[in-house]
Amino acid sequence: MAIELHDTLTRTRKTLVPSDGQTYRFYCCGPTVYGPAHIGNFRAFVAQDVLRRVLETDFLAHTAADAPPIVLKHVRNITDVDDKTIRTSQERGETLTAFTQRWTEKFHTDCAALNCLTPDVEPRATAHIPQQVALVENLLAGGFAYVGGDGSVYFKVSACSHYGELSHLDRDQLQTQTENSAGQANDADEYDRESVSDFALWKAHKPEDGDNQWPGPKNPATGESINGRPGWHLECSAMSTAYLGESFDLHGGGVDLCFPHHENEIAQSESASGQRPFCHHWFHNAHLMVEGKKMSKSLGNLYTLEELDAQGYSAQAVRYVLINGHYRSQLNFTFNGLTAAASALAKLEKALKPILDIIGMTPEEFRELCGKPSAMTVTGMFVRAWEHLSDDLNVPGALGDIFSCVGDLNDPSYSKSAIVGQLRSLAGLLYCLGLELYTTPEAPIVEAPEHVIQLAAQRWEAKQSRDFTAADALRAEIQAAGWIVLDRKDGYDLSPA
């Protein structure tokens, strides 16, 4: 079955197929590395990860036997130069390179914890200056750009007839906005650019940029190189073209990037290449709210994975929360929800364990099965879940099906071979969702201290002689020592509190 996904540009659902019939090429806007990414950032990356896993599975399963397999090529950039990276690195007294390198590594660590697959290419903006400069020169030569009053190069929006198509914003309306979303005045300096809508392609060097400058495009008027740095939108156009070509399959990002970022990317890329579409499908995820409010530094609700981990919430639970709301709906992140996610995952593990036992599969074996893409065709009861995933990535619907089916699977009338088949389908689905079960190793058997062992023995004796007052007192004493005693039918277990 084909995967269908909503496309922002056409506002319709479209089937995902590689436009060249061989390689599905997609680009996602990656992080700006000036600090740890927060869970809102990760909603986008996790949503893209699920899409990638679903596509991978679909292509594996539906490539004709005699045809070369359809492969995916996933590119996600690292923005390592912009106002924030420059400013913050200077505040820390670090070079831009060292500073962004550090946060890039942190980003990788977090992605791994969230079980996000690594993109095939992860290009950095500063490593692709020549490509960006070439793009600007191309636009200058084509009459799509000009050098502004401040020496920076701007894109001339009026030269792009279909500008605004993606975000469906009326160009006349754009000019009425006087504040940006941060409540700051749009300090559009009309002396520098011809129109407020025009955006910077290349920013001429300013003293506050320090050493962070590169030889830029040649000023057509003087023939001299404009030293400076790339504008925000430029890198994505240049790097997507470099790795995926002038026209590729899908472009993803948070809904906020729709305008102006992606709109500007389209304008730049299509003007430069003369090719439309720049991209066949636009994939935008809605924002994450925190406890009913927009995340912001001033509200102090920008949670990072590290902070949540410190509070005892696993990255797996975070991932579950992030995917258990449809990607196009706003998701309200709450600690209540995080707890619920952890409980749900634990329930899945518990419910599955006896089923695995029936066929003699260990949890570790099952985890491995879930860890790799399979050419499986989802069959049997789990088909409904796959249909949900195929239908605009309906993860909440699929999860509901998974829970229902796992419950149904615990039926003695199923043969072992039937169970094996069903579990394969389930593993394939869990791979798509990127949910890892049984990651927490069995709690190591810790030997209780001698005095606790003795207390427990005394309590057992008291209990056997039905002296419950003494037994309860001893249990309290054991608990005070940091241990919990749990009775079985024929004895008891001691475990750390």
Place this chain on the structure above:
RNA sequence: GGUGCGGUAGCCAAGUGGUAAGGCCCGGGUCUGCAAAACCUGUAUUCGGCGGUUCGAUUCCGCCCCGCACCUCCA
């Protein structure tokens, strides 16, 4: 002002022109001296409000109320 999204049980969240998946929490039960665990089980006559279309609407249409997001450097 422009654009878009949404209001479904205590919380979260799917969904459909024919009478509401799933998860969390909670209640009841079995078991237990108690507790925990485990297992079984229950929980929306109802889908923001009011009209309309229809044999029938939560699902389609209209109006209204409420919430949210984006509108030039935020995923």
